[in-house]
Amino acid sequence: VATAAAGQRPARIAVHLRGRGPLAVMIHGFPLDHRLWLDVLHGELAERRTLCAIDLRGHGHSPWAGDAVHTMERFADDVAAVIRALGDEPADVCGLSMGGYVAFALHERHRERVRSLVLTNTKASADSAAQRSGRVQMAETAAERGGRAVADAMLPKLLAAGSDPLHRATTRAMIEAQSPAAIVADLRGLAQRKDRRGELATCARPTMVIAGERDPISPPGEMQAIADAIPNARFEVIAGTAHLSPLENAAAWSSAVAKLWT
Numbered sequence: 001v002a003t004a005a006a007g008q009r010p011a012r013i014a015v016h017l018r019g020r021g022p023l024a025v026m027i028h029g030f031p032l033d034h035r036l037w038l039d040v041l042h043g044e045l046a047e048r049r050t051l052c053a054i055d056l057r058g059h060g061h062s063p064w065a066g067d068a069v070h071t072m073e074r075f076a077d078d079v080a081a082v083i084r085a086l087g088d089e090p091a092d093v094c095g096l097s098m099g100g101y102v103a104f105a106l107h108e109r110h111r112e113r114v115r116s117l118v119l120t121n122t123k124a125s126a127d128s129a130a131q132r133s134g135r136v137q138m139a140e141t142a143a144e145r146g147g148r149a150v151a152d153a154m155l156p157k158l159l160a161a162g163s164d165p166l167h168r169a170t171t172r173a174m175i176e177a178q179s180p181a182a183i184v185a186d187l188r189g190l191a192q193r194k195d196r197r198g199e200l201a202t203c204a205r206p207t208m209v210i211a212g213e214r215d216p217i218s219p220p221g222e223m224q225a226i227a228d229a230i231p232n233a234r235f236e237v238i239a240g241t242a243h244l245s246p247l248e249n250a251a252a253w254s255s256a257v258a259k260l261w262t
């Protein structure tokens with residue numbers, strides 16, 4: 001899908017489709033790509049929806065478009081262009097972590113394209129000053145030492161201790177495959193993102209909030225607060241998982257989403 005919003009660098013966005021029925025877009029986290037969702041794509045949800053795992057610009061098969069900053073709003077405009085290109089009906093939107101921040105921006109800017117929301121392993125708050133300086137350090141690491149060093153730093157937070165070695169290998173391969181320029185642009189965008197807590201009460205879409213029981217980045221208590229603030233939102237915790245619950249336990253995660261996608 002080619003995107004060319006006014007005032008933005010155009011990008012080519014790769015999408016990975018599986019299943020049948022109404023469209024559901026799946027938005028990965030930082031610094032990942034569509035492979036986050038591979039087991040979900042091959043599970044029960046493909047019987048209910050046409051699952052569309054997006055590679056955000058600069059990730060996976062979507063080339064870096066030269067942006068110095070990947071704002072959540074820019075990513076959201078790309079997702080809106082994908083939804084428009086794939087039939088122009090509103091889509092069920094699923095976002096993990098950074099993908100959740102993109103889902104919030106999509107809901108703000110392109111609400112008519114959102115039929116429902118799955119917010120998984122994500123946060124509604126903006127970065128603290130300490131988190132912003134962590135982003136600067138991580139950007140230096142990415143620029144100087146590449147994806148391998150980023151993977152070393154992030155893996156212990158993304159996956160629960162003792163997780164399946166295959167999941168660990170997949171996640172490492174995904175991180176190491178991303179270009180340092182895109183990782184740096186992501187980090188700048190993450191540091192600039194808006195605090196969404198004040199908007200949660202205005203969310204009028206059916207919403208499922210899903211936490212990983214052992215997620216150190218977006219802990220269940222913080223995710224429960226998101227669910228409590230969104231009218232009629234449901235809340236599920238996936239036992240034994242950390243930050244990448246759809247990859248760590250695709251079957252349990254998919255069963256939780258199936259409660260929303262009836």
Ligand code: MLT
Nearest residue numbers: 029030096097098099217
């Ligand atoms: C992600 O998984 O997308 C990141 O952990 C998000 C973040 O660092 O805020």
